[in-house]
Amino acid sequence: MASTDRRWALVGLMTMAAAACRPEYQVISPVEVDPAEVLPCDFTPLDAAPWVSRYDCNPVFATTDEDWVSDIVSVGFRAQAVMGHPVYQVWYSARTPFTEDYAWGIGHAISSDGTTWEPHPANPVYRAGNNWDADSADQLAVVFDPNRNRYVLAYQGYRLDGDRDFGMGLLTSPNGVDFSSPVGAQPLIDLSQSIDGIDYCWPLSLSYADGLYRGWMAGHRPGDLLCQIYAFTTTDPAKGWSVDGGRRPEVVLGAGPQAYDKGGMTAAASVELDGTHYLFYVGFAEWEEQDDYLFASSRHTLSVATSPDGRDWTKHPSNPLPVHLTEERVITGVAAQAVAGRIHLWVTDRYEELGSHAVGYYLFDPAQMP
């Protein structure tokens, strides 16, 4: 009996010894760190949409208390894996108190837990000039291009006096700090005039995957006021964009007919996870008259559309996602990124307790989405 036990034990031990000889690092997977493990607060699934979890200590980013910042206009988030663990980077455009010198700048901050931010000592890492974008920069979107080892930052800029310039600007940087425009003192895309029969409302987002940049724009045909989503692709944003397949611009995601995005879209962010593309977007329900000449989009909510190929999109029937914090529904921005099997969302919304807009952190679990 004892001899039989020993034989089995020997077989087992030989098996384990053989297993120990395998290069175990070849069969392991990327680490999947639950952000709740490293954050001071938990994430709570939303009752009406349990596939979305809200960070219990939102907002995670409001301001940085830097002298050069008067107020923050727009925020571009991204998560950077360091040894497989997300470290968070943010770039933000802010109006400055030094309007005689420069009206706005771009700041950079970093956080190893996504909630406590360290501004870069060289801030502002970019200062506005006296060019087409002298008055403001918003709709920031930042990607990292590992093939060219550079950050690419896209934004909407404008100047209100003179010719009233309006366009999409592009800045690149080898390190996230030293930014310059690859096209000089001009917009990458001049949005103040029609392009191929489309009047563009505003840039929505910039994404990058496998050597291909995709730019997302909201635009409308003359005569309608539906700011619907158009997509463009390029291998190098500074060398021009093209519509997929060389066709004329076509709407890739239309406004309505549902009430929540009947007016169109004001912000978007796309990610790909496990073969499915997700487009998170801020849709708005209607235009609101501000005065005789100015209309503004109103009633903004966050929604999601999915696609098997990044071209043909289907809005999810559960839209809009119930993340808006106020009855007025004033979400202004969204950023998204897939890290270690999860989709991280950063949603800019109004926080009544702060009396201002700030950024909240959410996790999106597609596996639980109906």
Add this chain to the structure above:
Amino acid sequence: MADVRVPQRPYFGVRSIFVSVLVGVAGCSEPVVDEVREACQPICDELVEACGLAAFPDEDSCMGGCAYVASQDEADLDLYAICVRQAECDPFDIVECEHAYGID
């Protein structure tokens, strides 16, 4: 005799397993696990112990992530370790080490 040996089984089982695994690792023709551990340890010591980056729940988690990075061709852990040490816990510089010598 059998009655005497029975109480020894747990001891035999536990201790021998550890000894066998260690012998097995030492006996491998390509001690890749040890190589990875050797390359990752200084990086994770710096990131987790010295810098206390909140991104890492613990050093084991860092070692797990590092082992995966080591399995990718584009990574250079020796230069990564030098870069991280020179970063002196500056998170901005640490991120650039990942870009330069990691996989993202």
